[in-house]
Amino acid sequence: MGQTISEKIISRHVGHKVYAGELVISDVDGAMASDTTGPLTIKAFKEMGGKKVFDPNKCALIIDHAAPSPNERIANLHKMMRDFAKEQGMRLFEIGEGICHQVMVENQYVKPGDIFIGADSHTPTYGALNAFACGVGSTDLAATMMTGKIWLKVPQTIKISCNGKLQDGVTAKDLILFLVGKITVSGATYQAIEFCGEAFEGLSLASRMTIANMSSEMGAKTGIVHPKGLELEYDFSAVTPDEDASYIKTFEFDVSGLEPQVSAPESPDNVHNISNYEGTKINYAFIGTCCNGRLEDLDIAAQILKGKKIHPDVRMVIAPASQSVLLDAMSNGTMKTLIEAGASLITSGCGPCVGTHQGVPADGEVVISAANRNFRGRMGNPNSNIYLGAPSTVAASALEGQISNPKKYLV
Amino acid sequence: MGNVQTTITAKAHVYGDHIDTDRIIPGKYTKTLDLSTLANHVLEDLDPNFNKEVRQGDILVAGINFGCGSSREQAPLALKQSGVSVVIARDFARIFFRNAINIGLPVLEIADHNIKKGAKLEIDLKSGSVKDLTADITYTATKLPDIMIAILNEGGLVNYLKKNGNYTL
Numbered sequence: 001m002g003q004t005i006s007e008k009i010i011s012r013h014v015g016h017k018v019y020a021g022e023l024v025i026s027d028v029d030g031a032m033a034s035d036t037t038g039p040l041t042i043k044a045f046k047e048m049g050g051k052k053v054f055d056p057n058k059c060a061l062i063i064d065h066a067a068p069s070p071n072e073r074i075a076n077l078h079k080m081m082r083d084f085a086k087e088q089g090m091r092l093f094e095i096g097e098g099i100c101h102q103v104m105v106e107n108q109y110v111k112p113g114d115i116f117i118g119a120d121s122h123t124p125t126y127g128a129l130n131a132f133a134c135g136v137g138s139t140d141l142a143a144t145m146m147t148g149k150i151w152l153k154v155p156q157t158i159k160i161s162c163n164g165k166l167q168d169g170v171t172a173k174d175l176i177l178f179l180v181g182k183i184t185v186s187g188a189t190y191q192a193i194e195f196c197g198e199a200f201e202g203l204s205l206a207s208r209m210t211i212a213n214m215s216s217e218m219g220a221k222t223g224i225v226h227p228k229g230l231e232l233e234y235d236f237s238a239v240t241p242d243e244d245a246s247y248i249k250t251f252e253f254d255v256s257g258l259e260p261q262v263s264a265p266e267s268p269d270n271v272h273n274i275s276n277y278e279g280t281k282i283n284y285a286f287i288g289t290c291c292n293g294r295l296e297d298l299d300i301a302a303q304i305l306k307g308k309k310i311h312p313d314v315r316m317v318i319a320p321a322s323q324s325v326l327l328d329a330m331s332n333g334t335m336k337t338l339i340e341a342g343a344s345l346i347t348s349g350c351g352p353c354v355g356t357h358q359g360v361p362a363d364g365e366v367v368i369s370a371a372n373r374n375f376r377g378r379m380g381n382p383n384s385n386i387y388l389g390a391p392s393t394v395a396a397s398a399l400e401g402q403i404s405n406p407k408k409y410l411v
Numbered sequence: 412m413g414n415v416q417t418t419i420t421a422k423a424h425v426y427g428d429h430i431d432t433d434r435i436i437p438g439k440y441t442k443t444l445d446l447s448t449l450a451n452h453v454l455e456d457l458d459p460n461f462n463k464e465v466r467q468g469d470i471l472v473a474g475i476n477f478g479c480g481s482s483r484e485q486a487p488l489a490l491k492q493s494g495v496s497v498v499i500a501r502d503f504a505r506i507f508f509r510n511a512i513n514i515g516l517p518v519l520e521i522a523d524h525n526i527k528k529g530a531k532l533e534i535d536l537k538s539g540s541v542k543d544l545t546a547d548i549t550y551t552a553t554k555l556p557d558i559m560i561a562i563l564n565e566g567g568l569v570n571y572l573k574k575n576g577n578y579t580l
Contacts, residue, residue: 023556023558023580024580025578025579025580035442036438036441036442036481036483037482037483037484039442039444040444040484040485040488043444044568044569047569047573048568048569048570048572048573049572049573049576065438065442066442073442073443074442077442077443077444119482120482121480121481121482121506123482135482135506136482136506136509136510137482137483137484137506137509137510137513138484138510139484139510139513139514139567139568139569140509140510140513140568142568142569143568143572143578146572147572147577147578149577149578151558151578151580153556185429185476185479186429186475186476186479186502186504189476189502189504189505190505219476219479219504219505221505267429354438354481355433355437355438355439356438356439356442373433373480373481375431375433375434375480376433376434376456377433377434377437377456378433378438380437380438380439382437382456
């Protein structure tokens with residue numbers, strides 16, 4: 001009987017063929033926690049009798065959610081993480097090094113065919129790399145760091161096939177927003193997603209990360225992009241599904257006519273063509289996050305904003321996904337363009353997306369954000385409204401002071 | 412069940428579908444190990460009165476996809492610390508579901524419940540039976556996988572691993 005990508009990856013880890021529905025205890029290839037989940041992980045690790053992490057080279061801690069620390073309470077939690085990392089001989093990624101998911105990929109903590117467990121809900125991002133990656137909470141992660149294992153139910157898989165090429169000026173973010181709108185925020189709960197078809201084949205690794213990242217906005221356990229067309233700096237053997245693999249559901253879309261998409265408050269699946277919201281006044285534009293803070297995202301914003309100034313009633317915040325992204329955006333001139341246009345640069349990290357600091361919106365304000373979540377209160381103020389869009393849409397909207405279709409600046 | 416109370420009779424606080432973890436505990440309060448801070452802000456963006464009304468042992472009831480969004484374990488911790496003894500939902504987001512069991516907060520999935528605000532419920536965690544004493548209806552929750560029952564029996568994953576050292580199926 002044929003297998004899906006998830007079934008194949010898990011089978012290789014447990015040493016025999018497994019299929020959807022089976023419960024397994026599997027070895028993992030890597031584990032990480034951020035400063036939201038890390039301190040509770042360390043506490044649970046010690047309480048459960050943990051002495052040494054299963055492999056310090058496969059475990060990491062990342063300070064990204066509130067970096068640098070905005071107050072003494074968080075400063076002390078960061079210290080707890082630094083102390084633990086030192087004691088364990090594992091790497092701690094410091095403030096400004098980047099967002100957990102970005103640095104895990106850049107530093108090759110996760111590779112094609114791996115099983116990776118992260119104490120962050122956007123861990124499925126590594127599905128871009130053809131890995132089986134799941135988000136968990138702190139205590140699960142502590143157990144994984146102690147044992148090197150995870151228990152899981154082999155998921156059923158939803159196949160999402162997208163045919164046709166995206167139009168110029170339409171990006172991977174528009175595509176995944178469209179899919180989240182179709183599948184809904186609970187449409188893939190407990191299940192894996194396989195993304196396949198022409199629309200994904202030409203995508204860069206960065207764009208594939210944007211796609212896989214928002215699997216969690218459909219409730220999925222993991223979301224894996226078919227490796228056809230995947231290019232990495234190193235040699236790898238990709239895991240592909242069998243022709244006769246069994247899927248719980250199959251969706252097929254022709255996306256060649258797709259327009260830029262916007263997710264309106266207050267759920268990521270409240271997705272519409274941008275024309276429904278064009279003209280909505282905005283106060284605040286944000287580009288960054290594990291979803292859309294990479295070089296291509298900053299580059300497209302710079303392409304739109306080059307030689308121009310953002311609207312006088314708008315402030316714009318940029319948080320590069322990592323230090324490496326920031327350095328690249330500095331050397332290619334993108335960062336200069338964005339700052340000259342009026343954007344404000346903040347530390348690489350999660351920044352305002354998690355509502356802790358670095359740009360909380362005021363009561364009644366409207367935000368256009370390149371992030372992945374627009375739940376009420378997400379950015380720290382329950383009396384503000386968040387629209388989600390592609391970095392191109394955020395840049396065009398910052399320029400015009402209202403939600404704007406970026407296509408006219410790009411084609 | 413070793414450390415977990417197996418029969419509960421208490422009042423239901425009922426909410427709707429897709430209650431995300433940002434609404435259970437906003438991100439700005441999550442960076443702490445102090446459980447009382449979490450409890451002080453539990454559900455504040457959804458229902459500012461919840462914190463005043465909840466009593467030790469009360470039951471939280473919701474619709475579909477309860478606990479979606481962020482993986483923050485602070486969400487079930489905040490509920491547990493505020494006094495909630497069990498969460499019933501039509502279904503749960505997967506990370507919340509695991510987190511709740513891992514910290515010893517029982518969760519029951521009842522796909523077709525029609526429990527109303529203020530209902531008095533009598534729950535037997537061993538059998539998964541939930542009696543709505545106000546409406547006089549009895550529901551049966553979906554059975555948990557054996558490994559989750561074993562974790563819950565120990566009061567959570569910390570005690571489970573302290574005792575067993577590793578996972579067993």
